[in-house]
Amino acid sequence: MMHANLMDNYFNLNSVYTEEDFKRHFRIRRHVFERLLHDVQQVNAYFRQKLDRVGHPGFSPHQKVIVALRMMAYDSPTDSIDETYGMFEPICLDILAEFCNIIVQLYKDEYLYEPNQEDLDQILRKAENHRFPSMIGSLDCMHWNGKNCPTE
Template sequence: MQFVCDIVAQAEEEDTATSSRTYVQRDREHALEIPKRDYFDENPTHGEATFRDRFWMSKRLCLKRVGDVEARFEYFQEGEDARKKKSFTALQKCTSAIKQLETGNPPDEFNDYLSMARTTSSECLENFCNVIIQIYGKEFLRRPTSHDITLLYKAHKVKHGIPVNGRLYKRGYYLTDGIYPNWSMFVKSFPYPTIPKEKAFKKVQESARKDVEIAFSVLKGKWGILRRPNRHLKLANIRNEVYTSMILHNMILKDDGNAISPVHIRDPPVEPVIDDNVLSELHDEATHISIRFNFVEHIARNTPDLDEDEE
């Protein structure tokens, strides 16, 4: 009996010692005053320019999104824990999540600043990503509509000047490098151009093709979590962080007036049509050659300093 009592006493001592090592008294209400003083009061320490530099968005947009998630999801609404202490506010939780996305640093980086434990910060990020996708995913992660594509074509033509020499082709195409096959939807550059027309085409094609690569570079440059080793083991969490970064990026572009297609105009519903000729049309090498030829001729005709004598 004495042996059992000794074991129980030892276990209680270990529990007490463990709890004294891990429990940290955090003043959540006082911690709220720090970000408010620095960024969110009427006369904060840091102005709008600094706020945008550190949050990648305007303060107005940030507060609007905080209000949206707080109004719609219980997790971000202020409450009390089992000890009758107030929980973190939506402003604190969203600030932690946005800063984790922006920096890509560990979730306990803002432990001192927000008085928020690592597990709570991780929980904030996970819930924030889920909420942003649920509220805004349909608008800012939508598949391009015919209206969007028309505006994208127009913007691309203004920047790069690449229609296809007045010819109309049934299928769309992608600007690609040399590893792709000679199919109608791929427009490749010349690996070793020898005449001025080919050289001019290669320069324009590669410049336009890099738009996609640059787009991902801009996204990674803005949201550090995309360029740092990911700590999550769950594929769903990693996917949601990528989607949330893309949504916020597109949202900021629209808010700043830089979106190519800021209005979502849906396409009318249509019945799917089965066309047995689609595959053969996409694999048609003759169309591939024709599109590239018309590209070359159009660029040559619109390049005034092209030295035709070298041909």
Template structure:
């Protein structure tokens, strides 16, 4: 029994001499980290005048006497203005992401028109989401979110009508077009 008492005493001594200081220091570090993480940290934000940018976009492409006509619109968006406006309207009606909202600081979100313009520019011209910041004042993250939500929304809304299986006639026409081209 004395052996057990000695080994028990040596274990207590080992814990007191070695482990307790380490645990104490670890606890101090954790408390310091928690105290510093509870401090309010300000994010660097860029003021983006979304309303002004939307008005510029409307003047450039969507007003009756727009700066750029139908030809430039079609070249830059790779679709006619009517189809684009139909997509914008359908997405805005069916998906909350495309509806204009206000955040906690009472700042207006980007409109459906701005989000769809960003998306089509990415799809039609292969723009990087970050490259849209200068013209549309839209961050890379917002541009990327708009792209994801646009693609999801278009597929969900139009898949029954436009994404159906090809018929045998459709397949035959595809083969003929391929043979004529190649």
């Protein structure tokens, strides 16, 4: 039932919500969501729909990825997810952990790297254009190893 509502609201041809609504609700464009959905299903069987112990379909891949994105985008507590998507807290937390692990595995080489000077210069230019000139100093870069970082 929850899967059917999700599909009717966001994914079917005559869906209730538009592309812009999708972006506003999930903080991601639908085509990017569909790429994520495809990629995580290919790599991790957790994101494929399975039958439960009594032979009923379990949570759909769409539901699992949407739940993970909602929790990250809005810092949603699991009880609000339970009310909206019918998933109990332990399931929500498992989904989030699996999703985060698979995203890092899939995209770390492409997107997760220490910025070089060119990257920093580009960020600083954008920040200055938006009247936020010392923005880079407010970033949490503690996980980066630098040769001049204090060790004690």
